[in-house]
Amino acid sequence: MALATRQDTPPTRKPPVRHTSGLRGFWGSTVGKKTVMAVSGLIMLGYLVAHMIGNLKIFFGTDEFNGYAHWLRTMGDPVLHYEWALWIVRVLLLAAVVGHGVAAYQLSRRDIRARPVKYAHKRKRASYATRTMRWGGIILALFIVWHLLDLTTLTVNENAQHGKPYENVVATFSTWYGNTTYIVAMLAVGLHVRHGFWSAAQTLGVGNATRERVLKALANLLALALTVGFLSVPVAVMTGLVG
Amino acid sequence: MxxxxxxxxxxxxxxxxxxxxxxxxxxxxxxxxxxxxxxxxxxxxxxxxxxxxxxxxxxxxxxxxxxxxxxxxxxxxxxxxxxxxxxxxxxxxxxxxxxxxxxxxxxxxxDLVVDRSAFDRIIQAGGYVSVPTGAAPEAHATPVPKADADFAFEHAECIGCGACVAACPNGSAMLFTSAKINHLNVLPQGAPERETRVLDMVAQMDDEGFGGCTLTGECATACPKGIPLPSIAAMNKEWLRANRKAKR
Structure with missing residues (x-):
């Protein structure tokens, strides 16, 4: 090394680390945490697709939508007791949300520490969907809380009545704040899924050079279908198609 | 000018x-x-x-x-x-x-000089093949399929400059580490250490304080040798496979 850059004290030599096996090694690794994020993300994505398709039943009238909502509680009958299947799904989703959030938080902390000094020459890095993953995720987490208080527990839904989901949906989308929160959140879902689905495929090792285009197209299709499908409901209420 | x-x-x-x-x-x-x-x-x-x-x-x-x-x-x-x-x-x-x-x-x-010895330590953790020394073996003794040879060569092009880390908003070394792992893991010479290589090199990469991958693709755009972004997916696949197989 050139004299000007030679350091007075030689760098300390430490032996290379050995990996830790088992669950601790898995969770302790950046690749392991990303795997947790990919799997939990795909679980939530699968749920979103089912949720979006279920929502479309609102276009077939009060009885069909409310009947569907009731079926969600009797799902698995007679093997499962009333609401058991629903609670199994809820527990699984909660585990997925917590796993996804904790891994994202820890990885983000690590990423920010790994790059403490910014470049003086600024330029935009990566796509908009990619750059908004962290804030988008936080927006979605807050929206989930609002959404549960609004249409599951009915705490913040002023005109809500128990056992009448169709009427409650109409009540939510008859307020300006109900519509605004929902529309912003659904756009965030689309952006999050667009980068998230493709990333999950890369993390799980499904991606390769030949599948690249198919995976990107699938991510865009999923993102678009979810956003349009979810947004069709408030738009229908606002335009009077559903009411 | x-x-x-x-x-x-x-x-x-x-x-x-x-x-x-x-x-x-x-x-x-x-x-x-x-x-x-x-x-x-x-x-x-x-x-x-x-x-x-x-x-x-x-x-x-x-x-x-x-x-x-x-x-x-x-x-x-x-x-x-x-x-x-x-x-x-x-x-x-x-x-x-x-x-x-x-x-x-x-x-x-x-000034513009940085200490990149973290890369050397990632290599020390598994970026090698353990072979007995001596006369060069007969070249035809170990056949390598053309597709595998091409894949190995594509990744062997990595010169370890660190542009991937510099370009990554997370300061992640995944493109470098994946290039080194994929280069050796696809070849028969690298097969005996296939699992420990990926597990140890990823562990060393994490230990050095590099960030994780968020698939922004900045690394592959900056790489002067054109190491492709799916290399990281290939490394993740190797890492998950090694985790399943390592119980012995």
């Missing part, structure tokens, strides 16, 4: 640095970026100032020593190493920002 350079000057790892402005004149479009910096340094030496320290070695684009972030891009606007970047990529009167690789795992030694 007449240019204004804004260069990161930092006396040593413990002193805070800053961007300093220099005017350079009589720059030919045929000069390489490093030759342009040589011109600046000659002037600085004649003036009795401290020349700008930067890493360089072969100046042929194959050693991986040069390491400059030029106008926010690792190795500058062309897809090549800084030494192979020529001044014709710039225009007369341009202001050019020159900064060192930025990552906590690559601390600045002086």
């Amino acid at each position: 007449k240019l204004t350079l804004r260069v990161w000057r930092q006396k040593n790892p413990d002193t805070p640095g800053e961007m300093a402005s220099y005017d350079v004149d009589n720059i030919s479009a045929d000069m390489s970026f490093l030759e342009m910096l040589d011109t600046l340094n000659e002037e600085l030496i004649l003036r009795g100032d401290d020349p700008v320290a930067f890493d360089h070695d072969c100046r042929e684009g194959i050693c991986g020593a040069c390491s400059l972030v030029i106008n926010g891009d690792a190795h500058g606007p062309e897809r090549t190493t800084t030494c192979q970047l020529h001044m014709r990529s710039f225009s007369d009167g341009d202001t050019i920002d020159v900064e060192p690789w930025r990552a906590s795992a690559f601390p600045v030694v002086k």
Whole structure:
């Protein structure tokens, strides 16, 4: 090394680390945490697709939508007791949300520490969907809380009545704040899924050079279908198609 | 050409640095970026100032020593190493920002020189094949399918310059580590250490304080050797496979 850059004290030599096996090694690794994020993300994505398709039943009238909502509680009958299947799904989703959030938080902390000094020459890095993953995720987490208080527990839904989901949906989308929160959140879902689905495929090792285009197209299709499908409901209420 | 350079000057790892402005004149479009910096340094030496320290070695684009972030891009606007970047990529009167690789795992030694020994330790953790020494073995004794040979060669092109880390908003070394792992893991010579290699190299990469991958794709765009982004997916696949197989 050139004299000007030679350091007075030689760098300390430490032996290379050995990996830790088992669950601790898995969770302790950046690749392991990303795997947790990919799997939990795909679980939530699968749920979103089912949720979006279920929502479309609102276009077939009060009885069909409310009947569907009731079926969600009797799902698995007679093997499962009333609401058991629903609670199994809820527990699984909660585990997925917590796993996804904790891994994202820890990885983000690590990423920010790994790059403490910014470049003086600024330029935009990566796509908009990619750059908004962290804030988008936080927006979605807050929206989930609002959404549960609004249409599951009915705490913040002023005109809500128990056992009448169709009427409650109409009540939510008859307020300006109900519509605004929902529309912003659904756009965030689309952006999050667009980068998230493709990333999950890369993390799980499904991606390769030949599948690249198919995976990107699938991510865009999923993102678009979810956003349009979810947004069709408030738009229908606002335009009077559903009411 | 007449240019204004804004260069990161930092006396040593413990002193805070800053961007300093220099005017350079009589720059030919045929000069390489490093030759342009040589011109600046000659002037600085004649003036009795401290020349700008930067890493360089072969100046042929194959050693991986040069390491400059030029106008926010690792190795500058062309897809090549800084030494192979020529001044014709710039225009007369341009202001050019020159900064060192930025990552906590690559601390600045002086000016534009960073300590990249973290990469050496990742290699030490598993970037090798253990073979008995002696006479060269018969080449046909170990057949390698053409597709595997191509895949290995594509990844063997990595020169370990660290542009991937510099370009990554998370300071992640995944593209480098994946190139080294994929290069050896696909070959029969690398097979005996296939699982420990990926597990140990990823563990070392994490231990060095590099960030995780968020698939922004900045690394593969910056890589002067064109290591593709799906390399990271291939490494993740190897890592998950090794986790399943390692119980023995």
